[in-house]
Amino acid sequence: MASPTSPQNTLPTRTATNSTDDDAIPDEDSSEVTRLFHERLQAWKHACAYLEDYVAATEKMQHAHGKEYEKVLKTVSHPLKEGHHFDQSLGGVAGMFDNIRSNTQGISNSHYESAKTLKGAVLPIFERLHTELKNKTKELTKGAGKGAKIVDKARGTSQKHIELLGQHTAAFDSTGGSVKALDDPYVLQRQVYHRLNRQVIEENSNRDDLLSVQNSFARFEAHIVQTFQTGMSQFNQVVTHQAEQTRTMYGDMIGVTQRMTPDFEWNGFVRRNNNVLIDPASPKRSLEAISFPNQDHRSTQPLIAGSLERKGKLLKRYDTGFYVVTPSKYLHEFKTDDDFAKDPTPENSLYLPDCLIGAVDGVKFNVKGKDASKKLGLSMSHEYAFKAHTPEDARRWHETISAVAGQTTSEVPEMSAPSSPVAGRNEVASPSSAAPSYTTTAAANEAAGLEQGVATSDKV
Numbered sequence: 344m345a346s347p348t349s350p351q352n353t354l355p356t357r358t359a360t361n362s363t364d365d366d367a368i369p370d371e372d373s374s375e376v377t378r379l380f381h382e383r384l385q386a387w388k389h390a391c392a393y394l395e396d397y398v399a400a401t402e403k404m405q406h407a408h409g410k411e412y413e414k415v416l417k418t419v420s421h422p423l424k425e426g427h428h429f430d431q432s433l434g435g436v437a438g439m440f441d442n443i444r445s446n447t448q449g450i451s452n453s454h455y456e457s458a459k460t461l462k463g464a465v466l467p468i469f470e471r472l473h474t475e476l477k478n479k480t481k482e483l484t485k486g487a488g489k490g491a492k493i494v495d496k497a498r499g500t501s502q503k504h505i506e507l508l509g510q511h512t513a514a515f516d517s518t519g520g521s522v523k524a525l526d527d528p529y530v531l532q533r534q535v536y537h538r539l540n541r542q543v544i545e546e547n548s549n550r551d552d553l554l555s556v557q558n559s560f561a562r563f564e565a566h567i568v569q570t571f572q573t574g575m576s577q578f579n580q581v582v583t584h585q586a587e588q589t590r591t592m593y594g595d596m597i598g599v600t601q602r603m604t605p606d607f608e609w610n611g612f613v614r615r616n617n618n619v620l621i622d623p624a625s626p627k628r629s630l631e632a633i634s635f636p637n638q639d640h641r642s643t644q645p646l647i648a649g650s651l652e653r654k655g656k657l658l659k660r661y662d663t664g665f666y667v668v669t670p671s672k673y674l675h676e677f678k679t680d681d682d683f684a685k686d687p688t689p690e691n692s693l694y695l696p697d698c699l700i701g702a703v704d705g706v707k708f709n710v711k712g713k714d715a716s717k718k719l720g721l722s723m724s725h726e727y728a729f730k731a732h733t734p735e736d737a738r739r740w741h742e743t744i745s746a747v748a749g750q751t752t753s754e755v756p757e758m759s760a761p762s763s764p765v766a767g768r769n770e771v772a773s774p775s776s777a778a779p780s781y782t783t784t785a786a787a788n789e790a791a792g793l794e795q796g797v798a799t800s801d802k803v
Contacts, residue, residue, distance in 0.1 A: 367502075388473060412450050453584065512642055533682050537687060547628060571600060650666070702755045710727045
């Protein structure tokens with residue numbers, strides 16, 4: 344008999360993906376921002392290296408000029424020949440040459456001092472800045488760059504489980520809803536939510552890291568520009584005393600440098616890359632706004648769900664759990680209905696067409712069957728004693744389970760030691776038994792004359 348949920352000659356279908364503004368797996372490169380900042384740091388390092396080379400070359404030139412002026416000094420280092428023809432007092436030719444020698448020596452010494460100052464005071468400013476840029480690059484790679492890899496990994500895991508959900512929801516109708524417990528679309532959907540939650544946490548964490556880097560870059564670039572200004576200012580002070588012409592040329596250079604505002608480059612950078620940088624005013628992602636394929640497929644919607652109490656096998660006490668009956672005809676038991684605290688894998692899974700359900704006694708009812716979630720099918724048949732919060736809840740659970748259960752019985756749970764439905768089944772085999780205690784759903788309903796049972800057998 345064909346199942347009403349899976350008509351014959353129906354090919355498996357898959358729910359189409361709806362295009363939304365907030366897809367489960369965003370079509371974006373999580374490392375794009377990191378690469379952009381990495382390239383920008385490279386540009387700043389090259390600019391800093393240019394200034395280092397310029398200062399170093401100027402230092403060598405100043406040192407060479409000192410040597411050249413020593414050669415110039417040698418031309419007037421000896422006393423004037425026939426010097427006795429000249430007055431040796433100040434104000435004469437001899438005094439003039441004395442002044443030439445002292446000034447030439449001073450020029451040579453000033454070049455040596457300029458070279459020493461450039462190497463010991465100005466050049467380290469740019470070397471330290473270059474080191475800061477290198478450290479910033481390492482920080483970016485180990486921080487935001489590593490976060491981008493974690494986001495990509497989390498997205499890959501989510502995509503894998505979404506595709507797995509798509510496979511089993513597509514095959515749901517063609518298999519008549521008969522799937523393995525761990526392949527139940529309801530379970531797979533909850534596992535997708537679990538992984539999407541972790542993905543969103545990683546995405547938002549990486550977003551915060553990138554936003555922090557982005558904000559720090561504005562301050563860092565202002566620091567770079569200010570360092571350029573400080574270094575060039577000291578450089579100008581060293582070289583301008585050599586000559587008025589040199590001072591004029593370098594004054595023009597420092598004038599251009601000083602006129603550059605700290606945020607000029609940063610503002611231009613933001614305008615050029617507005618489509619890549621993160622908007623601080625944009626909201627963070629939330630799981631409620633995410634949609635994914637087959638999110639609302641009927642196989643993922645429970646027939647009934649809520650909390651029940653189940654008697655333990657050893658301690659014989661009732662413990663509360665979250666239970667759900669799925670369209671795949673499974674009764675799943677979970678510790679909680681929270682999809683995010685841990686991976687929502689069922690603690691027990693009863694395939695109801697293979698199970699036997701007893702009658703309702705107030706808030707209690709029993710279900711006998713094997714745990715279908717156990718590996719290798721080694722689970723033993725066990726009688727599960729349930730207790731609802733109210734008789735109305737017990738009736739609703741009983742009606743839903745009876746609609747898909749393989750067998751029903753009119754026997755009610757005992758108040759003391761619970762009687763196993765196996766005893767009833769043994770009575771069926773016993774010749775002295777007046778009437779069988781367990782029958783198929785239709786036979787049990789007909790014998791008991793229960794209108795509810797009749798409706799249940801029709802559903803089955």
